[in-house]
Amino acid sequence: MSQQSTSHSTHDSEEDLRNRDIKIFLNGKIVPRSEALVSVYDSGFMLGDGMWEGMRLYDGEWAFFDAHMDRLFNSCKAVSLDIGMSKGEIHAALNATAAANDMTTDAHCRLMITRGPKAKPFQHPQLSRSGPTVVAVLEHSRPLESLQQRGIRLATVPQVRGLPMSQDAKYNSHSKLNCVIACLQAEQAGADEALMLDPQGFVNTTNACNFFIVRRGEVWTSTGDYCMNGVTRQNVIDLCLANDIPVREKNYSLYEAIGADEAFLTGTFGAQTPVAEIDGKPIGDHEGAGPMTRRIRELYKNLVAQNVALQRAMRR
Numbered sequence: 001m002s003q004q005s006t007s008h009s010t011h012d013s014e015e016d017l018r019n020r021d022i023k024i025f026l027n028g029k030i031v032p033r034s035e036a037l038v039s040v041y042d043s044g045f046m047l048g049d050g051m052w053e054g055m056r057l058y059d060g061e062w063a064f065f066d067a068h069m070d071r072l073f074n075s076c077k078a079v080s081l082d083i084g085m086s087k088g089e090i091h092a093a094l095n096a097t098a099a100a101n102d103m104t105t106d107a108h109c110r111l112m113i114t115r116g117p118k119a120k121p122f123q124h125p126q127l128s129r130s131g132p133t134v135v136a137v138l139e140h141s142r143p144l145e146s147l148q149q150r151g152i153r154l155a156t157v158p159q160v161r162g163l164p165m166s167q168d169a170k171y172n173s174h175s176k177l178n179c180v181i182a183c184l185q186a187e188q189a190g191a192d193e194a195l196m197l198d199p200q201g202f203v204n205t206t207n208a209c210n211f212f213i214v215r216r217g218e219v220w221t222s223t224g225d226y227c228m229n230g231v232t233r234q235n236v237i238d239l240c241l242a243n244d245i246p247v248r249e250k251n252y253s254l255y256e257a258i259g260a261d262e263a264f265l266t267g268t269f270g271a272q273t274p275v276a277e278i279d280g281k282p283i284g285d286h287e288g289a290g291p292m293t294r295r296i297r298e299l300y301k302n303l304v305a306q307n308v309a310l311q312r313a314m315r316r
């Protein structure tokens with residue numbers, strides 16, 4: 001079997017043919033997928049100049065909507081990108097698009113805001129003169145359950161998530177070349193995804209998710225200085241604190257990661273995904289998710305349900 005056909009990613013989902021005919025939000029209109037087109041002059045296409053958020057719909061509510069909006073608006077403000085819509089207007093647009101697609105749960109949204117079309121094919125932000133491009137792609141999406149059993153295989157790669165003064169890892173920018181290069185390096189090493197270090201060589205993040213280990217009953221993750229300020233990452237830390245699970249944001253090396261009892265990834269799409277191996281070395285001695293990963297996954301499921309119920313109650 002080719003390497004491609006056996007490789008997995010944390011964003012693997014069940015094939016859903018309905019996604020061929022979805023409707024997409026594009027600059028205030030909801031249009032069929034075949035008509036959801038942006039200009040080749042768009043800043044996002046030309047330069048990767050834009051920000052995005054990934055969100056999931058559970059029982060008609062966008063889980064942790066406020067946290068996603070805080071990150072998005074903070075990022076856009078920092079790069080002088082005027083979204084041109086309020087958080088409430090974005091919420092209404094996503095709900096209208098979900099309704100147009102008959103989606104209430106098991107749906108994933110990629111909301112994308114770029115600096116919009118440019119007057120000329122060059123870099124200067126002032127060439128984007130006609131306002132942002134706002135797109136929301138909502139797909140029917142169920143993460144692959146088999147990944148919980150199989151786990152993700154990681155390879156450490158030379159590509160790092162760098163210092164804030166190069167491109168701050170906290171920007172969920174359209175340009176993901178840094179992460180794409182890391183992912184390619186991991187694939188070339190025969191793994192599913194990349195485990196990226198920080199500029200000092202401490203274990204940091206994967207190319208698409210935040211990374212946690214479990215050692216002797218404690219949950220560890222990186223300091224957060226060089227990785228995405230993941231909404232799921234913060235939720236997991238908060239859940240540990242609320243449930244008397246020792247949790248530490250600290251520097252640690254591959255020595256500790258490879259010797260961990262469990263490792264898992266966090267992200268909006270897959271929630272918590274177990275790590276099976278790092279550089280060909282199995283993590284822990286359990287099949288699939290370990291006991292702490294399973295416990296946190298259960299706590300997270302309940303947290304999503306609480307958040308969804310709270311949002312529904314607040315809108316009544």
Ligand SMILES: Cc1ncc(COP(=O)(O)O)c(C=O)c1O
Nearest residue numbers: 208209210228230231232267268
């Ligand atoms: C590099 C990277 N790390 C982590 C995450 C996970 O973030 P969240 O938990 O907010 O989905 C993402 C998702 O956007 C990401 O791109």
